[in-house]
Amino acid sequence: MADLVIIGGGPAGMSAAIAAYKKGVRDILILERDGALGGILQQCIHNGFGLHKFGQELTGPEYALQYENQIKELGIRYKLNTMVLSITKDKVITATNGEDGIFKLRPKAIILAMGCRERSKGALNIGGTRPAGIYSAGTAQKLVNMEGYMPGKEVVILGSGDIGLIMARRMTLEGAKVKAVCELMPYSGGLARNIEQCLCDFDIPLKLSHTVVEIHGKERVSGVTIAKVDENKKPIIGTEEYIACDTLLLSVGLIPENELSIGASVSIDKITGGAAVDQDRQTDCAGIFACGNVLHVHDLVDFVSDEAEIAGQSAADYISGIKEENIHINVETDGKIRYTVPQKITKKKDVTVYFRVADVYRNVKICVYDGDTLLLAKKKVKVAPGEMESIKLSEDMLANCRKLQFKLEEVNA
Amino acid sequence: MYDVAIIGAGVVGGMIARTLAAYELKICILEKENDVAEGATKANSAIVHAGFDAKPGSLKAKLNVQGAKMMPKVCEELGVKYKNNGSLVIGFHDEDKRTIENLLERGIQNGVDGLEILDKDELKAIEPNISDNATAALYAKTGAIVCPYELTVAAIGNAMDNGADLRTGFKVCSIKAADAGYEICSENDSIKARFVVNAAGLYADEIAEMVGDTSFKITPRRGEYILLDKECGGLVSNTVFRTPSKMGKGILVTPTVDGNLLTGPTSVDMDDKEDKSTTAEGFARIIKEACENLNCIPFHKTITSFCGLRAVGSTGDFIIHSPRSGFINAAGIESPGLTSSPAIGLMVRDLLMEGGLVLREKGNFNPIRKPMHAFREASDEEKNTIIKKDAAYGRILCRCEGVTEGEILEAIRTNPRPSDLDGVKRRTRAQMGRCQGGFCMPLIMKLLAREMGVPCEKITKRGGNSFLITGKTKEEI
Numbered sequence: 027m028a029d030l031v032i033i034g035g036g037p038a039g040m041s042a043a044i045a046a047y048k049k050g051v052r053d054i055l056i057l058e059r060d061g062a063l064g065g066i067l068q069q070c071i072h073n074g075f076g077l078h079k080f081g082q083e084l085t086g087p088e089y090a091l092q093y094e095n096q097i098k099e100l101g102i103r104y105k106l107n108t109m110v111l112s113i114t115k116d117k118v119i120t121a122t123n124g125e126d127g128i129f130k131l132r133p134k135a136i137i138l139a140m141g142c143r144e145r146s147k148g149a150l151n152i153g154g155t156r157p158a159g160i161y162s163a164g165t166a167q168k169l170v171n172m173e174g175y176m177p178g179k180e181v182v183i184l185g186s187g188d189i190g191l192i193m194a195r196r197m198t199l200e201g202a203k204v205k206a207v208c209e210l211m212p213y214s215g216g217l218a219r220n221i222e223q224c225l226c227d228f229d230i231p232l233k234l235s236h237t238v239v240e241i242h243g244k245e246r247v248s249g250v251t252i253a254k255v256d257e258n259k260k261p262i263i264g265t266e267e268y269i270a271c272d273t274l275l276l277s278v279g280l281i282p283e284n285e286l287s288i289g290a291s292v293s294i295d296k297i298t299g300g301a302a303v304d305q306d307r308q309t310d311c312a313g314i315f316a317c318g319n320v321l322h323v324h325d326l327v328d329f330v331s332d333e334a335e336i337a338g339q340s341a342a343d344y345i346s347g348i349k350e351e352n353i354h355i356n357v358e359t360d361g362k363i364r365y366t367v368p369q370k371i372t373k374k375k376d377v378t379v380y381f382r383v384a385d386v387y388r389n390v391k392i393c394v395y396d397g398d399t400l401l402l403a404k405k406k407v408k409v410a411p412g413e414m415e416s417i418k419l420s421e422d423m424l425a426n427c428r429k430l431q432f433k434l435e436e437v438n439a
Numbered sequence: 440m441y442d443v444a445i446i447g448a449g450v451v452g453g454m455i456a457r458t459l460a461a462y463e464l465k466i467c468i469l470e471k472e473n474d475v476a477e478g479a480t481k482a483n484s485a486i487v488h489a490g491f492d493a494k495p496g497s498l499k500a501k502l503n504v505q506g507a508k509m510m511p512k513v514c515e516e517l518g519v520k521y522k523n524n525g526s527l528v529i530g531f532h533d534e535d536k537r538t539i540e541n542l543l544e545r546g547i548q549n550g551v552d553g554l555e556i557l558d559k560d561e562l563k564a565i566e567p568n569i570s571d572n573a574t575a576a577l578y579a580k581t582g583a584i585v586c587p588y589e590l591t592v593a594a595i596g597n598a599m600d601n602g603a604d605l606r607t608g609f610k611v612c613s614i615k616a617a618d619a620g621y622e623i624c625s626e627n628d629s630i631k632a633r634f635v636v637n638a639a640g641l642y643a644d645e646i647a648e649m650v651g652d653t654s655f656k657i658t659p660r661r662g663e664y665i666l667l668d669k670e671c672g673g674l675v676s677n678t679v680f681r682t683p684s685k686m687g688k689g690i691l692v693t694p695t696v697d698g699n700l701l702t703g704p705t706s707v708d709m710d711d712k713e714d715k716s717t718t719a720e721g722f723a724r725i726i727k728e729a730c731e732n733l734n735c736i737p738f739h740k741t742i743t744s745f746c747g748l749r750a751v752g753s754t755g756d757f758i759i760h761s762p763r764s765g766f767i768n769a770a771g772i773e774s775p776g777l778t779s780s781p782a783i784g785l786m787v788r789d790l791l792m793e794g795g796l797v798l799r800e801k802g803n804f805n806p807i808r809k810p811m812h813a814f815r816e817a818s819d820e821e822k823n824t825i826i827k828k829d830a831a832y833g834r835i836l837c838r839c840e841g842v843t844e845g846e847i848l849e850a851i852r853t854n855p856r857p858s859d860l861d862g863v864k865r866r867t868r869a870q871m872g873r874c875q876g877g878f879c880m881p882l883i884m885k886l887l888a889r890e891m892g893v894p895c896e897k898i899t900k901r902g903g904n905s906f907l908i909t910g911k912t913k914e915e916i
Contacts, residue, residue, distance in 0.1 A: 059838065109835040120819075122843075124830030127823035146875035148743030151665070151722045155715065156745065158900035158907055162877045173881055175895060175908040200912050244713065245905040261719075272909065 036065020038318025045338025178273025190277025306340030458784030473902025482747025491546025518810025526582025662704025839872025
């Protein structure tokens with residue numbers, strides 16, 4: 027038995043566990059489906075992790091180790107190679123592994139920290155054949171970094187999400203030729219620093235407003251046809267270009283993996299694909315919390331850790347019966363700001379709201395309104411969908427607030 | 440010397456093999472691909488048709504109705520999922536209504552039970568998500584769904600468990616008369632058999648030509664499909680057809696036995712028997728027509744798309760006959776071929792008998808095969824008993840479909856043994872879910888390599904040169 031069960035032993039799960047422990051919860055159990063703690067960080071052997079959290083550039087495994095060591099020092103229990111099969115609304119967890127078989131847990135609180143998965147080729151309806159040699163970027167990363175195998179020698183990458191950019195560099199360093207990175211949108215979905223360090227530094231062309239329209243090759247990929255797309259993202263006839271390659275990598279989006287959450291009747295935000303939560307990262311099922319990429323896709327693990335600490339501390343409060351909900355404020359967005367996390371605020375205290383914008387905008391201000399009253403404005407030279415933004419709201423701003431509206435407004439020159 | 444060689448390990452070849460495996464016969468199945476069920480069998484609508492569609496008096500009509508009646512028992516014996524979900528032919532206007540009435544008439548002539556015409560309200564009552572524009576429907580209660588590759592793997596596995604041989608990678612190049620029978624040669628191998636059954640699908644015309652039979656031609660007809668997430672499998676319970684018109688049968692929408700939603704097929708005659716590519720036009724047509732059938736289909740929940748090539752015979756009917764002594768064609772088996780396959784097995788058996796093959800029933804024939812989905816459907820208690828004996832059944836490798844390492848190993852060790860990733864996929868559903876193998880592919884690749892005793896570099900997606908990796912890192916490339 028356990029007071030708190032955390033589903034997922036990646037950066038979110040570990041950080042949440044440590045935070046809950048520090049707030050006094052002792053009976054914690056982490057369930058991890060992989061054979062080791064660390065989640066996706068295990069295969070992220072590049073650096074750039076921990077700048078915000080530790081003030082230094084760590085690799086993924088180094089970052090994970092900071093937390094894994096604490097988990098072990100604190101004696102927090104975890105089960106590896108253990109898959110959660112279902113969660114019910116009243117917090118009954120069914121899980122399986124080779125040693126215990128199928129077993130049930132009935133904790134006082136649950137933290138969802140299952141991470142996300144990559145959108146697959148199948149979801150894209152790309153015409154052509156279905157040969158070997160088509161991988162999502164994360165699968166290729168696992169093959170190269172964990173298994174020591176090369177997925178191919180001549181590569182085209184569709185999508186310029188961060189994993190795609192990282193893999194462009196990784197494949198190049200391993201001797202493969204990355205011929206192009208095609209991005210459907212007129213801007214990259216990845217971090218600016220990754221465009222510089224992974225593409226520009228290696229002379230890999232980034233073809234914006236381009237997509238793959240046909241895959242060739244019967245047994246193994248022999249090439250792809252790419253084309254320019256118009257403003258409606260439809261391929262423009264006459265712009266087709268054939269690129270010979272043996273591998274197509276896809277980095278076309280990450281999807282929070284919420285099948286378990288849905289099974290537990292947790293309400294899902296259609297835009298984030300994750301649970302709708304309050305400032306404590308509590309879902310609308312009391313005692314079920316969510317954090318990390320299962321809640322919304324982050325670009326930096328440092329922010330995952332921060333978010334998970336909130337979830338861990340809140341779960342600890344929930345277990346010890348602390349209840350201080352006194353307000354109910356929905357956070358709304360204007361479309362230019364696509365979503366916020368949290369989606370609602372139920373306690374009067376300082377809250378940092380995280381959000382993403384829908385497009386690339388320049389010279390704008392992020393405005394927070396309560397009805398017609400402007401509470402806060404923050405100027406930005408540039409905002410882009412690939413970079414998560416945040417804004418801190420103080421307790422006094424929330425004091426008499428009824429409804430928060432997040433808007434993106436132009437800055438008059 | 441085999442008694443019977445069957446060329447083609449699709450559902451037709453598989454059902455023939457399984458039928459013949461009940462007798463004291465030496466049987467060999469020859470397949471050019473790396474696995475069974477690699478042709479039209481793996482990419483079709485997966486439907487057990489009620490039988491109202493085929494022209495009365497045709498072989499298609501007779502074998503469809505007979506096959507549909509046999510299918511539940513065949514599936515039960517083989518441990519294959521079968522669901523009698525019913526089918527609907529929906530119409531939008533008066534002309535459709537007349538066609539529906541003709542189909543009813545045709546169905547009755549063909550001997551189909553349980554047909555009735557529904558009005559708009561009755562239709563809406565059983566399928567609330569059907570298009571508001573649909574005005575009437577033919578309802579066939581006996582319509583059903585089955586997984587065609589599961590059925591084929593099981594049929595061939597059962598035939599093998601009862602003594603039949605399977606040779607994959609055996610592409611027949613020539614057939615010569617030899618020793619009161621035939622010698623069948625591939626590029627580097629040959630076998631002899633007293634009788635030959637040609638169930639070579641798209642290539643049946645070329646195989647027939649090898650013994651001088653040029654009486655028919657096979658044209659590949661492209662059919663593209665889009666498969667949606669299991670979240671969408673409950674949008675309809677019946678298989679929903681449109682009323683056939685001059686433009687053909689149109690796009691259907693159906694749940695699958697595994698709970699996905701399947702929609703397609705397009706229908707384009709091709710020249711190339713190997714071109715299984717999908718097209719932007721095809722996707723556009725499927726999406727347009729499917730959305731006319733149902734009020735809302737969430738195509739953003741697509742998990743994959745694929746294309747099958749149907750073997751369309753030049754005679755307009757199934758071609759099942761003996762053009763030469765000891766040689767039987769089972770050719771041109773387009774729709775309703777899957778449904779008809781158990782009945783085709785019996786018909787071919789009878790033709791062989793007429794041709795002089797002596798059939799003596801095997802005393803120890805076992806028609807039962809352990810279901811591939813046995814573990815999945817066991818209770819938690821039963822599962823725990825199995826996990827205690829073998830911990831691999833407690834470890835889930837494919838998270839989307841919930842497939843355990845134990846089930847994958849069992850599939851790898853069970854007849855007909857898969858030797859590539861797609862083979863494992865078709866037997867276990869691992870890699871068939873919403874992430875399409877993103878997480879489990881490397882794990883399954885390593886498992887298969889270990890079981891086959893080869894390095895991962897030798898593992899393919901689908902035989903031939905469909906290698907998954909090109910080598911190790913830090914190697915000269």
